[in-house]
Amino acid sequence: MAIVCPTVTARTIDEYQEQMERITPFAKRIHIDLAxxxxxxxxxxxxxxxxWPKELEADIHVMYKRPFKLTKKLISLHPRxxxxxxEAEGDFVSFAHKLHKRRIKxxxxxxxxxxxxxxxxxxxxxxxxxxxxxxxxxxxxQANTHLLTKALLLKKLxxxxxIGWDGGINNQNIRVLEAGGVSVLNVGGFIQHAADAQAAxxxxxxxxx
Numbered sequence: 351m352a353i354v355c356p357t358v359t360a361r362t363i364d365e366y367q368e369q370m371e372r373i374t375p376f377a378k379r380i381h382i383d384l385a386x387x388x389x390x391x392x393x394x395x396x397x398x399x400x401x402w403p404k405e406l407e408a409d410i411h412v413m414y415k416r417p418f419k420l421t422k423k424l425i426s427l428h429p430r431x432x433x434x435x436x437e438a439e440g441d442f443v444s445f446a447h448k449l450h451k452r453r454i455k456x457x458x459x460x461x462x463x464x465x466x467x468x469x470x471x472x473x474x475x476x477x478x479x480x481x482x483x484x485x486x487x488x489x490x491x492q493a494n495t496h497l498l499t500k501a502l503l504l505k506k507l508x509x510x511x512x513i514g515w516d517g518g519i520n521n522q523n524i525r526v527l528e529a530g531g532v533s534v535l536n537v538g539g540f541i542q543h544a545a546d547a548q549a550a551x552x553x554x555x556x557x558x559x
Contacts, residue, residue, distance in 0.1 A: 433457035484517025493518030
């Protein structure tokens with residue numbers, strides 16, 4: 351069954367706290383966005399300010415040009431998973447092995463223009479692929495369902511792979527995404543900008559439940 355994973359995408363510590371407190375009462379697994387202002391022009395809260403309630407499982411999405419310099423700090427937070435971009439610089443395989451030794455799952459995000467072939471040689475050490483269809487570092491964007499062809503190809507290459515989606519998820523397209531092979535639905539604006547965040551979350555859960 352697919353899981354709805356509320357997203358925290360905050361530029362300031364105050365925004366971070368507000369967004370985290372908004373989703374904590376109902377979320378089970380959350381997705382925390384980080385951006386260095388170099389890989390994407392948006393700079394989000396620094397890694398040193400990241401926290402989450404320990405009753406929640408947290409995935410950290412690191413939109414950094416050189417994320418592997420942060421390996422020790424990421425490991426010290428012990429999230430459920432760390433997602434880096436296929437387009438990032440550095441030794442990904444070494445990074446993956448270090449996280450796996452600490453029982454932290456490893457994910458890779460693909461920007462819309464990045465083909466699956468870029469990560470195919472490393473699929474053996476990848477637990478999760480995040481298909482990115484949004485605007486880096488922002489809520490919103492469009493869910494380009496043509497990108498579901500990546501999910502189909504990835505599942506053929508590695509059936510055990512967990513497939514995530516980031517960008518434009520709402521009550522009109524969530525079933526299409528799930529049917530297309532997505533099992534982790536990272537939802538930002540539809541929940542965070544709703545008048546009733548919990549009701550918005552429950553609406554999506556009911557659609558994929």
